[in-house]
Amino acid sequence: GENVEQHPSTLSVQEGDSAVIKCTYSDSASNYFPWYKQELGKRPQLIIDIRSNVGEKKDQRIAVTLNKTAKHFSLHITETQPEDSAVYFCAATSGTYKYIFGTGTRLKVLA
Amino acid sequence: GAVVSQHPSRVICKSGTSVKIECRSLDFQATTMFWYRQFPKQSLMLMATSNEGSKATYEQGVEKDKFLINHASLTLSTLTVTSAHPEDSSFYICSARDQGLAGELFFGEGSRLTVL
Numbered sequence: 001g002e003n004v005e006q007h008p009s010t011l012s013v014q015e016g017d018s019a020v021i022k023c024t025y026s027d028s029a030s031n032y033f034p035w036y037k038q039e040l041g042k043r044p045q046l047i048i049d050i051r052s053n054v055g056e057k058k059d060q061r062i063a064v065t066l067n068k069t070a071k072h073f074s075l076h077i078t079e080t081q082p083e084d085s086a087v088y089f090c091a092a093t094s095g096t097y098k099y100i101f102g103t104g105t106r107l108k109v110l111a
Numbered sequence: 112g113a114v115v116s117q118h119p120s121r122v123i124c125k126s127g128t129s130v131k132i133e134c135r136s137l138d139f140q141a142t143t144m145f146w147y148r149q150f151p152k153q154s155l156m157l158m159a160t161s162n163e164g165s166k167a168t169y170e171q172g173v174e175k176d177k178f179l180i181n182h183a184s185l186t187l188s189t190l191t192v193t194s195a196h197p198e199d200s201s202f203y204i205c206s207a208r209d210q211g212l213a214g215e216l217f218f219g220e221g222s223r224l225t226v227l
Contacts, residue, residue, distance in 0.1 A: 101154050
């Protein structure tokens with residue numbers, strides 16, 4: 001089955017700097033890669049996603065890149081703000097839509 | 112986006128009792144719902160896939176007799192934790208996929224279970 005690894009587990013950046021979180025997956029059949037942001041005690045919220053037929057996608061300060069050959073994808077947050085502080089999860093899924101999540105990255109943006 | 116509602120948000124129960132958690136898709140029909148479990152500061156672990164009108168599919172290591180799942184309609188799935196023990200205390204989150212939105216997964220608010 002699918003296995004998703006995520007790094008780093010914690011990340012602290014100064015406000016205004018960029019943050020990068022990386023994930024690798026094992027199942028070459030996976031074709032959809034969403035990223036979720038979860039604040040303490042709340043549900044995960046989708047922030048950006050990418051499909052396997054696309055190499056990069058950007059939405060304002062957030063971007064995701066995908067390297068299908070290497071089976072890894074990354075989340076890039078530019079001009080970080082304190083409200084970006086949260087836990088971020090990557091996920092991978094194929095046509096079954098059984099999402100397998102990474103282990104999470106606790107991002108702390110220091111003001 | 113689609114809305115998934117989960118109830119109750121918090122429940123405290125005594126050891127040995129059973130607890131039912133409901134997951135509803137409010138504005139779309141979900142033939143498939145997923146139940147996740149999340150321990151503090153850990154990731155979301157898929158427990159089972161709930162299929163409308165048929166038996167749930169459980170992940171390896173998840174006891175189907177312990178975590179009963181019923182998906183009786185296209186908008187409701189329930190998870191019952193039977194004979195709960197303190198080690199069952201966790202954050203349980205359901206999710207559902209809206210087929211009309213290219214497969215995006217929407218999560219319920221989560222239910223924090225504390226077993227005394």
